[in-house]
Amino acid sequence: MSPLQEQILALKKQKNAVILAHNYQVKEIQEIADYVGDSLGLSYQAQASQADIILFCGVHFMAETAKIVNPGKKVLLPDMEAGCSLADSCDAGELAAYKALHPNIYVMAYINCTAEVKALSDVIVTSGNAERMVRHVPPDREILFVPDQNLGEWVTERTGRKMRLWQGNCYVHIEFTHASLTKIRSEHPNIPLVAHPECTRAVRMLADEVCSTEKMISYCRDHPSHSFIIATESGMLNRLRKELPDKEFIPGPTDRCACADCRYMKMNTLEKVYDALRDEKPELIMAPELREKALVPLQRMLDWSRN
């Protein structure tokens, strides 16, 4: 542990705070977190937290989700500018206009969206439970999946359920290409390729497994192979190497490099984490009416996910 990490841990104890970190955070932040996981695991952790402060090391929609499910807590995000290209691609006004034109549409929203979009949705899903959630939707309702066209397309492939797809994407995951992954596979033959469903179909078709970041851990743990190629954001490699130190993880390259960094996830640094805990800001503030509306589809997901 570095001196700064130790100071953060001391401050955390003094303030009765909990640090929740997404799998895409840098190694130094993952090391000081109470819990590191995917969006689904983080939502459950946020809801169950008894701490006074939830310091969320992730991006804005994740901190918002924590506030929605546990409003009595002070929720801090080290950098309020840490957004998400997927959340940006679905504007609540546009979604409201779409719903006005299609009043019977069932809106299934990937958790990577704003609270305003959540408030307009019927159910929220994550990459870890989307398949299961679709099976709960009445068969006579047409589904609009927002905002990730790739994840929505993957859910249709897995379930056979046709959906209208909002045309959004994750700028990090669409950088992996069929050519870049075919090339690395030829350099490492017979090594499984594990990809996140936010990747394009051309990439998913090459993969041995397509799953959420958390499921990548159990897949690699249970698989007899020693080595794996991983097509997702670079922070995931930290988590995999920590959980499975005897296995080898090769970052899936894009056409340009082998560094699939999400610029938003990487806005969080140890220095900002320390400052946020010390000053108890920036704090995530949300209007109660918005929070209550956004909670309905989120709680539906948390309930359905347990069964």
Ligand code: 13P
């Ligand atoms: P999961 O960790 O839920 O798989 O999500 C990946 C992601 O892109 C979060 O921003």
Ligand code: SF4
């Ligand atoms: Fe959003 Fe993609 Fe970054 Fe995840 S990796 S926070 S989906 S931009």
